[in-house]
Amino acid sequence: MSNVDPKVIVALDFEKEAEAMNLVSGLAAGECRLKVGKEMFTRFGPQFVTRLNNMGFEVFLDLKFHDIPNTVARAVAAAADLGVWMVNVHTSGGPKMMEAAVKSLESFGSDRPLLTGVTVLTSMDEEQLRSIGITVDVNQQVSRLATLARDCGLDGVVCSAREAAMLRSSLGSEFKLVTPGIRPKTADAGDQIRIVTPEDALKNGSSYLVIGRPITRAENPLEALRAINESIRNID
Numbered sequence: 001m002s003n004v005d006p007k008v009i010v011a012l013d014f015e016k017e018a019e020a021m022n023l024v025s026g027l028a029a030g031e032c033r034l035k036v037g038k039e040m041f042t043r044f045g046p047q048f049v050t051r052l053n054n055m056g057f058e059v060f061l062d063l064k065f066h067d068i069p070n071t072v073a074r075a076v077a078a079a080a081d082l083g084v085w086m087v088n089v090h091t092s093g094g095p096k097m098m099e100a101a102v103k104s105l106e107s108f109g110s111d112r113p114l115l116t117g118v119t120v121l122t123s124m125d126e127e128q129l130r131s132i133g134i135t136v137d138v139n140q141q142v143s144r145l146a147t148l149a150r151d152c153g154l155d156g157v158v159c160s161a162r163e164a165a166m167l168r169s170s171l172g173s174e175f176k177l178v179t180p181g182i183r184p185k186t187a188d189a190g191d192q193i194r195i196v197t198p199e200d201a202l203k204n205g206s207s208y209l210v211i212g213r214p215i216t217r218a219e220n221p222l223e224a225l226r227a228i229n230e231s232i233r234n235i236d
């Protein structure tokens, strides 16, 4: 299936580069985007991202930067130099950090990557929020962090699709909602808690669906991706 703005971002979380390439080499760039996270970037570095770019794929570099403003700004600019499509920071780094990240992309003009901010990890629930001293419920915390991200000039946030309808109505149609924790009905949740099916995520207003293990650990990953693409084909 060819798609000019593919909704699915496949999370390439593999121990071996060859395993990832085995999947990627069977894909057409229009079928999905690819996410490189902490595991593969730590093992295979920027060269791995460049390799995917050279094959025509748009890459979401999911390193969730969280540090002092100067360090994050420089890391975000380094990601832009690498030519990624999207890069992210943790919104809990605060407004000064997010504003510095936005500013660091000014010189890239229209070539800059999308900049998104992680709100509350999809593996967390209220109980875990309380254990780190956050006493409001998940929706309130996500809403607060997403609004802050929007006000700092970020292009969107990473959240669960459970919060997508709420954020879509408060933050408008252009703000990107990037949603991991996607699980087709029969898939294992694993360590994810705030899960949503691909169909419901798009109906709720998600912009992009981040999907890892339901595709990468499937017996036939290409078939699994194509079945998901087919299931969401007619959903706006």
Ligand SMILES: O=c1ccn([C@@H]2O[C@H](COP(=O)(O)O)[C@@H](O)[C@H]2O)c(=O)[nH]1
Pocket (backbone or CB within 6 Å): 011, 013, 037, 118, 120, 121, 122, 123, 158, 159, 180, 181, 182, 190, 192, 210, 211, 212, 213, 214
């Ligand atoms: O809140 C978040 C932020 C990032 N992720 C990342 O997305 C993928 C999800 O993989 P699955 O195998 O589909 O669970 C993974 O790379 C996470 O690091 C997230 O899950 N939740």
